[in-house]
Amino acid sequence: MPTINRWFVKASLICLVLGLLTGIWQQIPSLVIPALFPVFLHLLTIGWLTQLIFGIALWMFPVYSKAEPRGPEWLGWGIFLTLNAGLFLRVIFEPLQAISPSILGGWMLVTSAILQGLAGVGFVFSVWTRVRGR
Amino acid sequence: MPKLTRFFIRAALIYLLLGFTTGALLLANEGIPFAPQLWALLPNHIEFLFIGWLTQLALGVAFWILPRFGSLTPRGDERWSWAAFVLVNLGMIVSIVSAYVGFPWLGIGASLIQFGGFLLFLIGNWQRIYPPKWLKAAK
Numbered sequence: 646m647p648t649i650n651r652w653f654v655k656a657s658l659i660c661l662v663l664g665l666l667t668g669i670w671q672q673i674p675s676l677v678i679p680a681l682f683p684v685f686l687h688l689l690t691i692g693w694l695t696q697l698i699f700g701i702a703l704w705m706f707p708v709y710s711k712a713e714p715r716g717p718e719w720l721g722w723g724i725f726l727t728l729n730a731g732l733f734l735r736v737i738f739e740p741l742q743a744i745s746p747s748i749l750g751g752w753m754l755v756t757s758a759i760l761q762g763l764a765g766v767g768f769v770f771s772v773w774t775r776v777r778g779r
Numbered sequence: 780m781p782k783l784t785r786f787f788i789r790a791a792l793i794y795l796l797l798g799f800t801t802g803a804l805l806l807a808n809e810g811i812p813f814a815p816q817l818w819a820l821l822p823n824h825i826e827f828l829f830i831g832w833l834t835q836l837a838l839g840v841a842f843w844i845l846p847r848f849g850s851l852t853p854r855g856d857e858r859w860s861w862a863a864f865v866l867v868n869l870g871m872i873v874s875i876v877s878a879y880v881g882f883p884w885l886g887i888g889a890s891l892i893q894f895g896g897f898l899l900f901l902i903g904n905w906q907r908i909y910p911p912k913w914l915k916a917a918k
């Protein structure tokens with residue numbers, strides 16, 4: 646498996662573990678903090694499921710071209726970085742904003758939204774033409 | 780990739796875009812509130828990503844890689860799965876519309892249409908989930 650795809654798969658497994666731990670955390674009444682549920686949910690749905698799909702699709706879909714079988718490498722890394730940076734900002738700042746809102750925290754959530762949006766657009770752009778017959 | 784898989788996956792990619800866009804709008808609005816009415820997008824966000832993206836992608840890939848029959852119709856009678864594609868996406872559209880017209884039955888109708896679609900997919904592909912020949916021979 647090429648390097649970038651291993652990063653996708655390993656990062657997705659880390660999100661699975663973090664998601665499950667958050668799921669346990671949110672059930673301990675004395676430790677619970679606000680906004681754990683959306684963090685739990687999105688660690689699992691984007692961090693784990695969607696990221697695993699991205700990593701495997703970029704690896705296994707019909708090749709992009711002979712010279713670049715998996716499309717431009719920078720695009721793959723761009724998707725990886727924007728997705729994980731965006732998710733990380735959300736995981737940190739969504740609970741922080743719920744506990745004590747600040748302008749900085751608000752803009753961090755906006756940044757997170759933009760980064761994750763870019764990851765989605767990047768992925769669709771990079772696999773669209775690879776969805777074809779052999 | 781068979782043609783139907785391409786349809787499923789491309790539709791899934793479109794819903795991924797819609798789902799991430801609605802999610803990004805919701806999240807940005809949570810950070811710096813600029814349009815409170817955006818919260819109305821939440822049901823669409825969930826539907827786009829769970830059904831439109833994740834489930835449809837799974838159906839498309841399953842149709843592609845489940846064991847085939849070594850015959851002229853390797854994936855059985857494909858019409859079941861094509862009908863599933865049509866119903867699941869019709870249900871998506873009805874559910875989007877239902878979020879904006881105050882007619883509760885439409886939402887239930889959308890879910891029923893999608894349920895029908897998943898059922899047809901299951902009927903069309905059930906037989907394809909069989910053990911490999913060597914395993915049958917060994918028994």
Ligand code: HEM
Pocket residue numbers: 682683686687690691695757758761762798799801802803804805806807809824825828829832833
């Ligand atoms: C496969 C991907 C995703 C799935 C399955 C998913 C699913 C969901 C679900 C079920 C909820 C409802 C949670 C509740 O009612 O408390 C929700 C809420 C939300 N989602 Fe997503 N989501 C996904 C991706 C995203 C992305 C990429 C973003 C942002 C860029 C996002 C932003 C949000 C926001 C802001 C909410 C509002 C709930 C809150 O924060 O309290 N989601 N999502």
